[in-house]
Amino acid sequence: MSDLKSDDLLKKSEANPAGVQGLSGEVSERLPGGAVLEALFSLQRREGYLSEEGLSYLSSQLGIPLSQIYGVATFYNAFSLVPRGRHQVCVCYGTACHVRGARSILERLERELGVKSGETTPDRKFSLHLVRCVGSCSLAPVVMVDGRVRGRLKVDQIPQLLIGYE
Amino acid sequence: MNHILEELRETGRATLYPGKTKISIGLATCGRAAGADRVYEAVCRFLAERSLDWTVTQVGCLGFCTKEPLVMVHVPGNPRFVYGPVNPDDVSQFLEFTLAGRVEGELLLGRIDEDYNLMLDEKVSLLDSGVQKDSRGDREGWEELPLLSEIPFYRRQVRVALRNCGLIDPFSLAEYVARGGYQALALVLKEMTPEDVVDLVFDSGLRGRGGAGFLTGRKWAAARSAPGPVKYLVCNADEGDPGAYMDRSILEGDPFSVLEGMTIGAYAIGAKEGYIYVRDEYPLAVATFQEAVRQAEGNGLLGENIFDTGFTFRVHLVRGAGAFVCGEETALLASIEGSRGEPRPRPPYPVEKGLWGRPTCINNVETWASVPPIVCRGPAWYRALCWSPRASAGTKVFSVVGQVKHTGLVEVPLGVTLSEIVHEIAGGPRGGVGIKAVQTGGPSGGCIPASMFHLPVDFETLTEAGSIMGSGGFVVMDEATCMVDIARYFLEFTLGESCGKCSTCREGLLQMHHLLEKITQGEGTVADLSTLRELAWLVREGSLCGLGKTAPNPVLSTLNHFRDEYLAHVREKRCPAGVCRALISFYIVQEECTGCQTCLEECLAGAISFHSDGYCLIDEEKCVKCGTCADVCPAGAVRCR
């Protein structure tokens, strides 16, 4: 139904990340800016996480030591070195959400999913994360599921939030 | 060069004012979070069912986020009516009203009679569109309805950085141009030398909007005069302050303003390549900006030989990967280069040695977006925008969130008072309890108590009040917010985001966090408060980058302004706001309990039972004090002591 241009673009930018083209070695002295991050993002998108083989492959492709890739991968919150669930449930723990009851939202999600933040459900359906602000602070408290933000949440709406994911 | 702009302007005008009924829906991330995407679908469905030839378009965020989803309806010859919140389920009823030529009074926020083109200082009347006026129904009586620009939320606002947000389709370069976009770049490339541009920005008094408030013209001058043929330009869109979202809103609502600002900056400092570093949590901002780059390149406004002047500038987008410290400029540059995003000592500053050792000029999204109007309207105009003689030039966007009635993005001249923002614009307290403080500047800032709300908002005054202006996060806290818990919250944040390079930051914050945990657990002592101060000093003095240097601020400002609350925690083992769980207990007022048992169903600890006399009871032994029962009780019978 929706023919929104932005939806279209969102899908496209997921499917074909900018910047990765530059990786094939035509850059002589240095990698283009952001190349390492982009490569890690696309690896994670493909495999769901950063596997050891994946990281070694990147290291040889990019021509930088595995230790350095590893250092980068572990530095950022967005990357995971262990397999994650099929859907990412991110509870915002920014200031606005904290002030408006993010803690109760988190606890309810932990109960619904039976895991703590940072963990994945045994059926690999959901991983639960804490994030620091997704930029919808005026609708606090908010939760983001797979990039889609839902705002003005009440604790008893949480079960409904998790319906419709495979 | 003018014919490109002329063509685009014509196209843009035709879509901005299509000569038929136009529905615009705010579809930025915040709008969607409130259900605007479903509103959009419902509108499309309605139009298809009725075979109506209306235009439906998406726009960014108008800033009045409490009222989202926001919908604007413009029938030619009439004012544009702004409605919200429009519930997806009520769309057909709402459109029936429009169809009948009526105004849905319940949802109306205000009317717009004319669009103001800030760049050209021109007004475009919506009333005389050349199309015959719609005279059906009671839309005739619209003169009685309030003007959007005069309702309290907008009355004091002056929208410079947000000039187009919510008014244009962010995916339309043509609409941007029709509102005066790229006029500034044309002027700069045609009539000004790079030095002229640097001087102009310097004269305007523009200070960086990303936090530190450094004079932008001075930074550009340094970058311009730095030696070497290769220079870079960077837009900092890492927006790390949790509670601030103006950068996201600008990127999603008016990406070309940032792009044009960057292109002007590139000409001024002599850069051919630029980067924008956008945080990964903003997928829509990333997609929107990428599309803007594509369109600008496609129309010769970016890339090689811009406007056929021989000037070349390219922009690359890098997605940040969720590290707060990467908002710090040297860390950000390291991150773009592909290393861990750790800050390094300055000097050398990025304008001397930045990306790959080359001079690099880095500015914030809002700073870049403010450049084109400054060029078009001139430095004197910008300087004169502020309200108090002491305040610095221009306007600043604040994200007013937390416990106020009207949350949203607010752009005001510097110099307005805190009280004007909190009580007039944002409508005062949202719950039944009074407002206690406002937190500005995020994890680097502090809490300003309500007793100081008479102060004007500007860089110096907020710093003197023990906080900072920062990037514009403005989180309002009421009596139900515990200031000790807020201090603990921010330390938990900075502790988690410290890159660990400096031991004072890594270990000092850990110790401070321990102490605050102890206090919120009811195990603190008065001596802990002085230890906190000592540690705060140590962390500030001993850390390399802004993160560590400012991380103690939330603790110090609450210790200074809310010492009573700390003392209640350590002496009386009491949390006055009723937040710290070790110090509170919940109970149900029997007389008020209706026996609906909602709390019993929602209690995760199984601590609530139903008494045969028809009310619920909390077992204190089992209660984990999550407060869910109080949140869900329809009768408000759950209390905390």
Ligand SMILES: Cc1cc2nc3c(=O)[nH]c(=O)nc-3n(C[C@H](O)[C@H](O)[C@H](O)COP(=O)(O)O)c2cc1C
């Ligand atoms: C810990 C830390 C985090 C920062 N985060 C941001 C940020 O998210 N966005 C931003 O524009 N500036 C941030 N800054 C400020 C930048 O270092 C830099 O001063 C700014 O981008 C310069 O742009 P401006 O002069 O236009 O403000 C941060 C600084 C520190 C110390």
Ligand code: FES
């Ligand atoms: S604080 Fe939660 S979205 Fe910003």
